[in-house]
Amino acid sequence: MVIFSVYVVNKAGGLIYQYDNYVPRAEAEKTFSYPLDLVLKHHDEKVVVSFGQRDGIRVGHAVLSINGVDVIGKNTADGKDTLEYLKDAANYPVSIRFGRARLSSNEKLMLASMFHSCELFDQNLKSSLEIAEKAGNFGAGS
Secondary structure, eight states, X not given: OOOOEEEEEOTTSOEEEEEEOOOOOOOEEEEEOSSOSSEEEEETTEXXXXXXXXXXXXXXXXXXXXXXXXXXXXXXXXXXXXXXXXXXXXXXXXXEEEEOOOOOHHHHHHXXXXXXXXXXXXXXXXXXXXHHHHHOTTOTTO
């Protein structure tokens, strides 16, 4: 069994500690000519593939780099908008690296808050079972 992430959440729902055992898996790099045969769009501050799959590139994969320049959010490290850069035919041929993007801080907090909900469910279930046990198998008066 592999542990991918560790989250320590207090009873109030605050994230105390988080550790990611992040190993990028399926990364695919391909050189494209104009026009690009994949449909890309902005999603959660990332540029992702929304339609079209080929050569290990899948729907949901994010653009990680263009011509060796890392893509951070919607822009390259040079500050150019990724989608605008890819719309310009003068920039082709272009080498694009795709893969699963790392979780943002907000996504990590949302994931941790789901664990807090599980803890609350467990506490409510425990008290409900105690009440049911005191009442007997079929409730009071059976």
